[in-house]
Amino acid sequence: MRRIPNFASIRAFEAAARLESFAAASDELHISPSAVSHQIRNLEAVLNVELFVRHPRSVELTVKGRALARRLTKALDGLEESLSPWMPNAEQLGLSVHCAPSFAAKWLSPRLGRLMSEPNPLYIHLTSSAIAPELTRHEEIDVAITYGAPIDRIGVTVEPLGTELIVPMSSPQFFNATQMQNVDTLKPGSLIDSQLSPVRWSDWFEHEGVPHRANLRGLSFDRAALVLSAAADGLGIALESTRLAETELSNGTLIILEGWKPPLKQEMHFLCYRTAMKGSRKIERFKEWIMKQIPAA
Incomplete structure (x- = not known):
């Protein structure tokens, strides 16, 4: 007979040690944090060794706990690999x-x-x-x-x-990008406002070093998707992330307006x-x- 402690206790300890958290282990194993703690207490009792130092808001492996964790993780990795050919319906x-x-x-x-x-x-x-x-x-x-x-x-x-690129974009029918060289070429009411964007048209004008003209303000939306859709429909110029506009830019319903400084870059x-x-x-x-x-x- 093999002298192996309860497997549930071994799994609970290995997960908590690998994730450095009883809460994260409970999520992975689909049991409560108190159940994880109980299983680890059982393993400590069987082995007669302290595996974790318990702090008020965290846990820390002891030296012996860390050594055991390395061995168990390696052993369980090997067990998982050995069983994988016979497990077509892996954990979802x-x-x-x-x-x-x-x-x-x-x-x-x-x-x-x-x-x-x-x-x-x-x-x-x-x-x-x-x-x-x-x-x-x-x-x-x-x-x-x-x-x-x-x-x-x-x-x-x-x-x-x-990091994302923030650029002015419009429908090819709305604006000829080859003509965009200065702010005077922008039509009144042509700028579509993206209300929740951290990069606004005022930031773009400041980036370009030109005054922001109030008469250029046009439609306003609270979703980037609506801003891009309106621009693709020829209703104005969007100032948005190229990441969100990749479909429109690839199919040509939107073009990036050129003739300005390098695009703004920001984590969005x-x-x-x-x-x-x-x-x-x-x-x-x-x-x-x-x-x-x-x-x-």
């Missing part, structure tokens, strides 16, 4: 993502097919609104992708999704998640996948 990891509406519609949704086509796909439950969720209160949401500004909360980790979208979830397998996998989709600006 689900991730709840709350996303800024235009990023969801214009950029993320068209790429989800790529994620679903990968081996052992990550299943996404996607919700969207312009208001960033309180991640520390809404634990049903795993990840939030915000627009304009990151979530500034204690207990929330924020990672920018790369941010990946946010609870710090306690750092190291969670599904979040790490989503982060790795989404960063591969983002070219350098």
Whole structure:
């Protein structure tokens, strides 16, 4: 007979040690943090060794705990690899993502097919609104992708999704890009305002070193997708991220207006998640996948 402690205790300890969090381990194993703690206490009792030092808001591996964790992770990796040929229906990891509406519609949704086509796909439950969720209160949401500004909360980790190019764009029928050399060529009422964008037309005029003219203001929308749609319909000039306009730019319904200084660059979208979830397998996998989709600006 093999002298091996309860396997549930081994899994709980290995996950908590690897993720450095009882909360993240509970998410990965789909059990409560108290159950994780109970299983680890059982393992400590069987081995007669302290594996974690418990602090009021965190845990820390002891020297013996770290040594055991290295061995167990290696052993479980080998076990997983040995069993994988006989496990055609691998674990289906689900991730709840709350996303800024235009990023969801214009950029993320068209790429989800790529994620679903990968081996052992990550299943996404996607919700969207312009208001960033309180991640520390809404634990049903795993990840939030915000627009304009990151979530500034204690207990929330924020990672920018790369730098984006902000440029003026219009329909080819609305404006001949080859003629755009100075502000006098802009028509009154031609500038479409993107209300929630952190980069406004006033910033663009300041970047160009020319005065901002009030008579140039035209339509105004609270969604980048609506701004781009209006520009593609020939209703004016949008000042938006080329990341959100990639479809329109590729099919020619929008063109970038040339003849000005180099485009503005800014971080516009941010990946946010609870710090306690750092190291969670599904979040790490989503982060790795989404960063591969983002070219350098």
